[in-house]
Amino acid sequence: MAVRHIVMWDIQGERGSAPHLANVEQVRQAFEGLAGRIPGLRHLEVGTDVSGVDYACDVVLVTEFDSAEALRAYADHPAHLAVRQQLGSLRIARHQVDYPVR
Numbered sequence: 844m845a846v847r848h849i850v851m852w853d854i855q856g857e858r859g860s861a862p863h864l865a866n867v868e869q870v871r872q873a874f875e876g877l878a879g880r881i882p883g884l885r886h887l888e889v890g891t892d893v894s895g896v897d898y899a900c901d902v903v904l905v906t907e908f909d910s911a912e913a914l915r916a917y918a919d920h921p922a923h924l925a926v927r928q929q930l931g932s933l934r935i936a937r938h939q940v941d942y943p944v945r
Contacts, residue, residue: 845885845944846908848917851900853936858901866933867891870902873926880922883913900938907944914941 854870856863871889878887886907892899908914917923 844910846911846914847942847944848904848906848908848914849940850904851938852902852934854901855933855935859895863901867901870930870933873930874904877922877926881917881920883909884917885909900936 852870854863854866856866868891871891874889875887877884884906886905888905890903890905892901892903906917908917
């Protein structure tokens with residue numbers, strides 16, 4: 844059964860400032876760069892918040908995997924690990940939801 848994996852982050856920097864916007868863009872580009880590189884990853888979408896509400900996260904990653912096994916493999920895939928290492932200090936809070944796609 845397919846699994847949807849959604850992750851949301853708050854990104855370092857004062858919201859709306861030039862450094863914050865640059866950090867958000869770096870996160871977006873890094874995760875979009877994983878498209879087509881991970882076996883079992885069937886969908887990848889990255890969104891950045893435009894609402895401006897104070898409780899919103901800055902970036903959301905919506906992915907769909909062929910199976911729970913494919914999602915587990917993604918976690919340890921070298922391309923994904925490289926992105927995590929590259930962006931580690933930019934992400935200051937993280938929220939995640941994984942659920943089966945029916």
